[in-house]
Amino acid sequence: MDLDLIPAPVHLGDEGRRGFLFDPSTTITAAPGTGSTERWLRTTLGAAFGLPLAPGGADAADADAGNTVRLRIDTDLEPEGYRLTTGTGRGVEITGGSPAGVFWGAQTLRQLLGAEAFRRAPVSPGAQRSVPFADIEDHPRFPWRGMMLDVARHFLPKDDVLRYLDLLAAHKLNVFHFHLTDDQGWRIEIKRHPRLTEVGSWRPRTKHGHRASEQWDETPHGGYYTQDDIREIVAYAAERHIRVVPEIDIPGHSQAAIAAYPELGNADVVDTAALPVWDTWGINANVLAPTDTTLRFFEGVLEEVLDLFPAATSPFIHIGGDECRKEQWKDSPAAQARIAEFGLANEDELQSWIIRHFDTWLTARGRRLIGWDEILEGGLPAGAAVSSWRGYGGGIAAAEAGHDVVMCPEQHVYLDHRQHGGPDEPMPIGFVRTLEDVYRFEPVPPGLSEEAARHILGTQANVWTEVMQNRARVDYQVFPRLAAFAEVAWSPLPAPAARDYADFERRMTAHYARLDALGVDYRRPSGPLPRQKRPGVLGRPLDGPPPNV
Secondary structure, three states, X not given: OOOOXXXXXXXXXXXXXXXXXXXXXXXXXXXXXXXXXXXXXXXXXXXXXXXXXXXXXXXXXXXXXXXXXXXXXXXXXXXOOEEEEEEOOOEEEEEEOOHHHHHHHHHHHHHHOOHHHHOOOOOOOOOOEEEOOOEEEEOOOXXXXXXXXXXXXXXXXXXXXXXXXXXXXXXXXXXXXXXXXXXXXXXXXXXXXXXXXXXXXXXXXXXXXXXXXXXXXXXXXXXXXOHHHHHHHHHHHHHOOOEEEEEEEEOOOOHHHHHHOHHHEOOOOOXXXXXXXXXXXXOOOOOEOOOHHHHHHHHHHHHHHHHHOOOOOOOXXXXXXXXXXXXXXXXXXXHHHHHHHOOOOOHHHHHHHHXXXXXXXXXXXXXXXXXXXXXXXXXXXXXXXXXXOOOOHHHHHHHHOOOOEEEOOHHHHEOOOOOOOOOOOOOOEEOOOOHHHHXXXXXXXXXXXXXXXXXXXXXXXXXXXXXXXXXXXXXXXXXXXXXXXXHHHHOOOOOHHHOOHHHHHHHHHHHHHHHHHHOOOOOEOOEOOHHHOOOOOOOEEOOOOOOOO
């Protein structure tokens, strides 16, 4: 049966029954623990079809009851797994192994109802919708199915972030990595350090295109999320069974923080009081000083972060750790004194000392540290997890050493990389990564030992926004490739070469209609629309296939 579901379910059966009609008499009967899905169905599908979806009566719990959507939990199923059945006289039954499983089943029901189910108001009020027969058993391949969104390089307003949480949920993605700080902007209110947002959230201008471009956007750029904004985002994600991983980047990528509080930088090497929020791109030499002042400052930052991101929604805290240049530490008497004080061998071990400090600090407060794969350099704390971005290599080394790993190699799932080699791609960055390339990405590299493979928590697509100035540019880079990535993360696909891309491409025809209904400004298979092009803006395209490292 062709139901054009994305991601593809584990099992789709056919017992010959007809479907049922989704109409004004349809009700929802929700068992204990399924309230978040009941609310979502009523506010989302109810709005799309103009239906009340009233609570079902006691008789609706009967397996033979008709026009109702029954939600229940069966802990014998896998935690995020679900079973969905429809049929005449039976209504819809969604049974999940947990509240999350029920919610993912509801996402499948939405797809079964057609593209109109993805609109915010009815386009044909009063019409009946026939739900096709479905007998689906499904569960995800990985427990970590994520997307990282960089709001530091280009700020996205709160409503755009909430919209992306809805888009993740629609694709059964359950981790939102929230990159909140970088050289070019600090995006989260910290009440004890107000200059982080008063100063650090704004830059006077922005490099337009790649850092080698001679073009500038002279409009001041900035913005930040208040603490209540963050609480709203976290609650919105939790209601959709999405975990949020906040990232506070240390010790590199920190010029916005240093611009706000110059004592955080290596003032014995450079005039940190003269440093602005950075207005261009690249790897910045201005990094945090390894002092007690810096440690206490960021402990204070993290105390507020932990309060805003509760452990139930955010068990992991990302501390960055990537691309930390060491020149200033080599020249800094204070940094060299710290190396000598703790008997460290070099600057790599100094960075490791900082990472270990915050790992201990977070562990004592019931959280787990995760960082980019550079945190392996100089030694890694036992409980730390790794986001493997420079390739598979860091993830392989971490997993073989017993660390949990999220695979997100830039050569495969950096969605800022261009989607086509043609001249019309806007601000082309990196290797060509087509929809098919992403569909053939395999998060678990061959040759990994069975024990190490168990440490692969899952996978994540990363969205760096240096050349994405607004929501439309983010949409263009992310979609439709996020749909392919979602299937890789969820479905039990065969080896990359054996995957049926033709079938996926066929199912994407229906999915493009869903994206249209959602208002996603995706890249069309035929290429960018005229308004999506950015002629004359310098990028940094890399030719040939990406290295498999």
